[in-house]
Amino acid sequence: MKEVVIIGGGPAGIGAAETLLSLGKNVAIVDTAPFVGGVPLELSCKGDIECTMCHVCMPRDASSRICTSEKLEVLSNSSLKSATLGPETAELEIVTSPRYVNPDKCIACGKCMAVCPVQGALIAPPHGAIPNAPSVDSELCKHFKSRDCDLCIQICPTKAFNFKEKQKAAKIQCKAIILSTGLEPIDPSGVLHYNYGLLPNVLTSLDAERIIVKHGELRRPSDNQKPKKIAIVQCVGSRTTKGGVEYCSKFCCKYGLRIARSFVERAPDAEVDFLYMDLRTFEPRVEALEWAAGKKNVKISQGVPSIVQPTEKDNLLVRRTNPGDVSIEENEYDMVVLSIGGQPRPETKVLAAKLSLEVDSFGFVSNDNRKIGVFVAGSCKSPMDIEESFADGKATGFAVIERLEVNK
Amino acid sequence: MSKKTLVILSDCSSCIGLGESELDNILSLLKQDKNIGAILRMKPVCDRKARKEYKTLDVHGCDRAIIVYWCSMEQIGASITLPKKIHPSLVETLNMSLCSPKGKNERANPERLTRIIKEIAARLSLAEPVKDRQIKFSSSEISVIGSSDQAIKAAKALALHGIKTKLIVPQSLPNVKLENIEIIDGAEINGLSGIPGNFKISYFKKGERKETDAAGILLMSERCLVDVRPPANPRIKFVPLEQFEDHVKSGSRAKGIVFFDDLGSLTSTTDQSIPAWHILLESAKTAVTNKIADSVCVVARDVKASGLLELAWKEAAEAGVKFIRYEDKARPKIEKSGPFVSVKDLVLGESLLIPADIIVAPITSRPWEPSFIEKLFIPSDWNFRVRSRGPQRGLGQSTCDGIFLFGYSAFGKLTDQAYPDLGSVVSQISSFMRQGYHVAKGAVAEINEEKCSACYTCVRTCPYRAATMNASWKAEIVSEKCAGCGSCVAVCPSKAIELKNCTREQIKSQIETSLEVAI
């Protein structure tokens, strides 16, 4: 018997879990991903010289605080199959796909990662993930294809691998449920004029972040060189009726500016153009703007590109219109970073239906059902950045306590 | 007595970026050090099961320890329970990313790592154990300071959790009664003293000086009371945004309604006040749909339309609300001659005269006056902004335990963002109160009174506000508040401050500087 089950362990889920655990509640986090931590697990710290308040470390630090708690159960690779809701308790059926690695045995020595012959078959735990053990992708792993590879089983010092693991189903009873399945990054292939996916050096911000996490700096995928001049394009897939969503995703202006900042701080001789539609950074203390004001190699200009074309050496020609004097500008860049927004995950709709919640036309959950102990937290309600989702998670955790203890 | 150090190398080699041979090399170098008694290679500290195993470690006669690990899981490293023989104050944790000059993403540098471990072991061998003290809260109350409606909301939420709550407000609230909440109204706060769990707030009420106890304090933002003055023209009615609903219900009709983004735009005192956009747009829309005015305008300086707000703007515009933006330099004016507001439209570049029998504006909040922050003597930065903890500033913790921040006292935010924040702050207060004691650090700074020249540098520097000046003009450290961060030691021009024992942070920073010089 758990007191609270959290579905989706992003910043919001972790925030809720932290509040609940600090007040002594039994908590389970259910997440479809192999690791709990949400989107920020893939993001890079954007404070190279000083902290730029990108908050990427916030959920990680929180998960490091909670991951050792005995009252926390983490069900990664799991999803909610069905739910029977009641006025006092609910019964959830959770299906857990096999991880093939026993996280209790694994000491994260990394030896298996070094020997695995197939790229992507073993997924390494990102920094700050729970549990801190790799996961096997059975679609890629050679063991499941031809059964002739057992390198990882051989090398593992603690015998943590078990390829006989089967899918498990478990019934969990709980008093409250928090839905926090968050947003998924928008795929910009639908925005045709940016040629994303066709040109190697047109990246989404998420791709760029992954490169920074991997190499510690931004590099061009085509030749693995440091770019000298990049363009950061805002509102990709957001605020559009073609190939995206209609609303403003709210967090991309902030992180776009921060990516620009950390990029030139790492490479002071490089240039960055930040092309936006409207600046929607809100806090009065968004230092990024103040910081950019005095820099020669950072240009912040209104007007997003109308087309991105290839030129020689995989460079990119970007044409855009200045809204002020309606003049057309053409510039060449080494790399174009598309700041993508987020959209509600399709599964959220299904889950919401199971938990008797409603979704609006975009797919955001529009209500909660506190009477029967169903709560909603984080960016599956409306676009939120990490800090907001985390705070919202904390607040929701608190509302759950209110229900469990006060309004019994 | 043994003064040997146990070195625990957490075996996170996948993240360390060190090869087996490099690790072996480090081990053999460390073994030769005379301060190091034993070296253990252990499972990663983030492993839940491994943490328990540390308790039953064979410590080989060592009575102090260094835990070395790679990632930023500092909290775990610090909270490992080692066998009783090793005193907690003599356990240092070392984050190996420190040893790589370029930060987290670089490989560890084995030489640097060995040198740092040796340095710490040498320091540890000289250190004496000091104990952290637990100081029980003497009060069981939380004081909420502030006068916005959020303050009342916060007080109610706290009371709901069975926490005794006091609301201290500057204005008089004769008719307000809240269940289980003591209201001290008309109180002008004069000062704050004491330690977390045991604060004393002094205030003046009707010219009389009074004092009240509190375990913790929730500092709300100040309300912009100065701006709630109705406009000078008697033919224009002023309705606060919060009361607009009542106005709609009353059914009175008007020629023109003008919504302002903030009253600061009229009086020019505040420039950072944040309107409750969602409520404002919703109200403007109802004004049109209920046909209570012929013209409904929103006059705004900045369009803050991030997130789903953008759609609310669109909806309002489609319903028939007119939006006019102005430049900060050319603020709108209330005409003396009649019920009009004149404004220079930023987009059209023309001056417009808008009918306005009714002006609606949110009553906004703003940061506290520096003098007030000074009076309270709570941790603030050089701009007198209350200092909050690291990047988690929005989550309402000041650097001083027991002082919680909310809303503008932490940083500016939209009202709709403030609501979840309120919940998260209240939940933090709730866990703070349940703990019931304050941990006073064993390692604290001490002043050598002979050397002290009363220059106030430490008083101004201490991020925890633990340094004060006593009656005999010598600096004094309130040991219960001091976190042993060493900031004052670093800045004291007379070198009059010493720390009883070194903490992790200091050792790290001291070694860092010494290494930097050496290299």
Ligand SMILES: Cc1cc2nc3c(=O)[nH]c(=O)nc-3n(C[C@H](O)[C@H](O)[C@H](O)COP(=O)(O)OP(=O)(O)OC[C@H]3O[C@@H](n4cnc5c(N)ncnc54)[C@H](O)[C@@H]3O)c2cc1C
């Ligand atoms: C490229 C990019 C860069 C960003 N940079 C920043 C930044 O620098 N600063 C900032 O503040 N914000 C940034 N953001 C925004 C940030 O990622 C989000 O605000 C944040 O992740 C929202 O947290 P969440 O908990 O609501 O949701 P998520 O982080 O999306 O977490 C949701 C969790 O739910 C799980 N889940 C999904 N479906 C199911 C299901 N059916 N069952 C169970 N579990 C499920 C997911 O696996 C995931 O772990 C960025 C976003 C992107 C796309």
Ligand code: SF4
């Ligand atoms: S936050 Fe900025 S980049 Fe993102 S959708 Fe909104 S306006 Fe566009």
